[in-house]
Amino acid sequence: MADPIVEVQNLRKTYGPKVAVADVSFSVAPGEIFGILGPNGSGKTTAVECIAGLRDADDGHILVIGIDPQTHPDLIREHVGIQFQEAGLHDKVTVLEALSLFASFYETPADVDDLLTVLDLKDTRDARFKSLSGGQKQRVSIALALVGNPKVAILDELTQGLDPQARRTTWEVVRRARDTGATVLLVTHFMEEAERLCDRLVILDHGRIIAEGSPQELIDSVGDARSLEDVFVALTAKSPAASTTRSA
Numbered sequence: 167m168a169d170p171i172v173e174v175q176n177l178r179k180t181y182g183p184k185v186a187v188a189d190v191s192f193s194v195a196p197g198e199i200f201g202i203l204g205p206n207g208s209g210k211t212t213a214v215e216c217i218a219g220l221r222d223a224d225d226g227h228i229l230v231i232g233i234d235p236q237t238h239p240d241l242i243r244e245h246v247g248i249q250f251q252e253a254g255l256h257d258k259v260t261v262l263e264a265l266s267l268f269a270s271f272y273e274t275p276a277d278v279d280d281l282l283t284v285l286d287l288k289d290t291r292d293a294r295f296k297s298l299s300g301g302q303k304q305r306v307s308i309a310l311a312l313v314g315n316p317k318v319a320i321l322d323e324l325t326q327g328l329d330p331q332a333r334r335t336t337w338e339v340v341r342r343a344r345d346t347g348a349t350v351l352l353v354t355h356f357m358e359e360a361e362r363l364c365d366r367l368v369i370l371d372h373g374r375i376i377a378e379g380s381p382q383e384l385i386d387s388v389g390d391a392r393s394l395e396d397v398f399v400a401l402t403a404k405s406p407a408a409s410t411t412r413s414a
């Protein structure tokens with residue numbers, strides 16, 4: 167692999183007695199679309215929040231473009247764009263105002279009009295955030311993650327709540343971001359999305375990696391699996407953590 171742009175070694179994060187991330191290590195090469203998959207509560211969001219410097223890890227080492235986000239969260243923000251499940255914008259702000267404001271935080275922002283066009287938001291540029299549909303709000307949150315032209319874009323449940331057509335358009339936007347130089351960390355629990363988009367991925371279960379590889383490698387590694395969904399079902403059935411939960 168080329169020198170990794172993101173390196174995570176033995177990451178651990180607890181919330182009081184709750185172990186959200188037990189022990190996670192992986193590397194992401196520049197230009198990859200790298201998936202972090204797993205069921206709800208498996209530690210995906212906590213892991214990427216540590217990578218983005220938004221949460222303090224309890225243990226482990228992280229490097230993003232050679233910078234430790236735990237000790238230099240301010241330096242990381244210039245290079246990492248993060249999309250949250252909730253954009254958290256003020257109801258009265260318009261789409262254009264929000265994007266222009268976020269663009270002003272960065273030295274070399276993306277072209278706002280271009281982003282509006284690509285994300286099919288041109289007609290809503292002067293609309294207030296609160297008046298947008300769920301799908302439009304989702305696309306604004308993606309635009310906000312990409313407006314800084316980040317070297318690493320972290321997209322969390324990218325297509326949650328989108329209809330199939332909007333989902334496919336959004337996948338194109340992610341491929342385009344990669345083609346124009348971004349590395350993408352894609353958090354998802356949609357197996358089909360990961361299968362179509364990701365170059366490589368890890369599957370988390372109860373804060374640990376239970377599988378890693380390209381979608382095809384993972385499918386080939388499990389007997390009669392024909393899709394990532396099959397792989398996921400087979401692996402989580404075997405996972406000791408999963409069986410503990412089932413018998414609990």
Ligand code: ADP
Nearest residue numbers: 181184186204205206207208209210211212213
């Ligand atoms: P995922 O993104 O895979 O759904 P999360 O990282 O959000 O997983 O959560 C992992 C575990 O940590 C879950 O059990 C969740 O309830 C718990 N958790 C997440 N955030 C907090 C928090 N701020 N305080 C306490 N527990 C949390």
